[in-house]
Amino acid sequence: MSYRIAGGTGEWEIVVGLEVHAQVTTASKLFSGASTAFGGEPNTHVALLDAGLPGMLPVLNARAVEQAVTTGLGLDAQINLLSTFERKNYFYPDLPLGYQISQYQEPIVGRGALLLDLPDGGTKSVGITRLHLEADAGKSLHDRLADETLIDLNRCGVALMEIVSEPEIASPEEAVLYMRKLRTILRYLGTCDGDMEKGNLRCDANVSVRRVGERTLGTRCEIKNLNSMRFVARAIDHEARRQVDLIEAGGAVVQETRLFDSERGETRSMRSKEEAHDYRYFPDPDLLPVQLTQDYVDRLKASLPELPDTKRLRFMADYGLSAQDADALVAERATADYFEVTAKGRDAKLAANWVLNDLFGQLAASGRTIEQSPVAPAQLGALLDLIAEGTISGKIARDVFAAMAVDGGDPAAIVEAKGLRQVSDTSALEPIVDRLIEDNPAQVESCRKNPKAIGWFTGQVMKATGGKANPQLVGRLLAAKLPRAE
Numbered sequence: 001m002s003y004r005i006a007g008g009t010g011e012w013e014i015v016v017g018l019e020v021h022a023q024v025t026t027a028s029k030l031f032s033g034a035s036t037a038f039g040g041e042p043n044t045h046v047a048l049l050d051a052g053l054p055g056m057l058p059v060l061n062a063r064a065v066e067q068a069v070t071t072g073l074g075l076d077a078q079i080n081l082l083s084t085f086e087r088k089n090y091f092y093p094d095l096p097l098g099y100q101i102s103q104y105q106e107p108i109v110g111r112g113a114l115l116l117d118l119p120d121g122g123t124k125s126v127g128i129t130r131l132h133l134e135a136d137a138g139k140s141l142h143d144r145l146a147d148e149t150l151i152d153l154n155r156c157g158v159a160l161m162e163i164v165s166e167p168e169i170a171s172p173e174e175a176v177l178y179m180r181k182l183r184t185i186l187r188y189l190g191t192c193d194g195d196m197e198k199g200n201l202r203c204d205a206n207v208s209v210r211r212v213g214e215r216t217l218g219t220r221c222e223i224k225n226l227n228s229m230r231f232v233a234r235a236i237d238h239e240a241r242r243q244v245d246l247i248e249a250g251g252a253v254v255q256e257t258r259l260f261d262s263e264r265g266e267t268r269s270m271r272s273k274e275e276a277h278d279y280r281y282f283p284d285p286d287l288l289p290v291q292l293t294q295d296y297v298d299r300l301k302a303s304l305p306e307l308p309d310t311k312r313l314r315f316m317a318d319y320g321l322s323a324q325d326a327d328a329l330v331a332e333r334a335t336a337d338y339f340e341v342t343a344k345g346r347d348a349k350l351a352a353n354w355v356l357n358d359l360f361g362q363l364a365a366s367g368r369t370i371e372q373s374p375v376a377p378a379q380l381g382a383l384l385d386l387i388a389e390g391t392i393s394g395k396i397a398r399d400v401f402a403a404m405a406v407d408g409g410d411p412a413a414i415v416e417a418k419g420l421r422q423v424s425d426t427s428a429l430e431p432i433v434d435r436l437i438e439d440n441p442a443q444v445e446s447c448r449k450n451p452k453a454i455g456w457f458t459g460q461v462m463k464a465t466g467g468k469a470n471p472q473l474v475g476r477l478l479a480a481k482l483p484r485a486e
């Protein structure tokens with residue numbers, strides 16, 4: 001995807017690296033037994049450790065380690081058998097310990113890659129630099145009281161994975177594709193639910209610009225805490241234009257941390273960029289290094305589900321689907337599973353169309369997820385069978401589907417109950433055709449001049465049969481009985 005910013009002095013390209021924070025799906029926190037459940041009363045999911053009380057010791061949550069390694073494997077990444085936790089020291093009211101427990105020198109996961117599925121059907125690989133585990137901070141609530149700030153520590157200590165990309169993302173659109181793909185993989189793996197509205201997936205975008213053809217990277221700014229796909233795209237786009245304008249006006253970009261103001265659609269300076277040494281990182285003396293065995297990693301690898309990239313290629317090869325249809329179907333595991341049950345032993349392209357158009361349309365209109373679909377995949381499959389057998393036409397099938405979407409139910413039973421069975425019987429259709437021809441000489445005449453005039457007769461037969469006439473049979477009867485245009 002080529003993306004260029006036209007400035008007054010020439011063309012510019014942008015360079016983006018993303019740091020994504022993904023909340024690890026675990027029942028308890030990274031170093032304490034407190035619950036990670038969302039939406040609890042403030043300060044009810046807080047262990048003494050999370051509150052920073054002296055004398056408490058952290059105990060590493062084995063499940064969080066397993067989830068991080070699984071995620072690394074899903075990103076085709078190097079798993080580091082030895083990793084360490086360090087203290088990242090800074091003061092903030094929602095960080096009672098006075099430091100964040102994070103990984104720095106030796107993260108649990110090293111280099112990997114993520115494949116973007118481009119709109120033209122192609123792909124682009126973006127390097128993953130690292131993935132490390134860290135504890136989240138609490139939340140400062142500024143808007144509950146007029147002139148006081150409240151602190152909720154429920155989130156404090158919840159396990160996060162920070163997933164850092166190489167500066168290889170070249171447009172706001174690619175940044176969104178990256179976020180979407182990462183979210184899909186995390187959800188397939190079950191290691192993060194990807195819920196951006198709850199803040200369970202959010203990202204910092206590092207943005208710089210350079211003149212087209214320039215090889216060295218420009219000075220970057222980091223935009224913090226983008227919590228929706230739309231904001232990711234808008235913030236990057238705005239920030240890149242700001243930098244181009246600044247440089248073209250003779251200024252220079254200052255490396256800093258910026259905030260995205262979604263109401264104004266612009267980024268604002270927050271603080272000058274802190275360097276790693278400002279945080280006085282050092283290994284946390286309360287925690288032993290994490291030592292994994294290759295056997296442990298191999299076992300997790302063996303239990304990985306089929307991932308979206310593999311599934312996408314398989315859907316294209318086995319079912320003959322286009323890259324676009326395959327992308328749409330594999331984006332959610334539940335959708336891919338639904339499709340496969342529907343398509344098995346049937347016309348797969350037809351099944352894909354029904355899932356992507358009819359089912360998705362129905363779900364969007366009723367505000368349901370695919371898991372809540374009133375039509376089970378086996379029932380949609382049975383509906384496709386009725387079309388394939390000629391029991392109903394594709395058009396009538398839409399009416400049957402609409403009925404199934406209201407009350408569920410078996411399509412064959414709905415067809416019988418509503419008398420929707422297709423009329424494929426010549427002896428039933430022929431008299432209707434004959435009568436129409438007899439009663440409408442003028443229309444018959446126009447068929448002599450215009451081959452399209454036959455459509456009027458088709459419409460009339462459909463009307464007379466309530467849409468149930470077999471369209472192929474009607475076409476054959478009319479072709480045999482009506483005069484042809486010269």
Ligand code: ADP
Binds near residue numbers: 018166168217222
């Ligand atoms: P930190 O933000 O903690 O200083 P890094 O220096 O490792 O960490 O960079 C973090 C992110 O910034 C990475 O995603 C990296 O790809 C991205 N990045 C680094 N340099 C640039 C640049 N010049 N332009 C855009 N992104 C960059």
Ligand code: MG
Binds near residue numbers: 019222
């Ligand atoms: Mg950073």
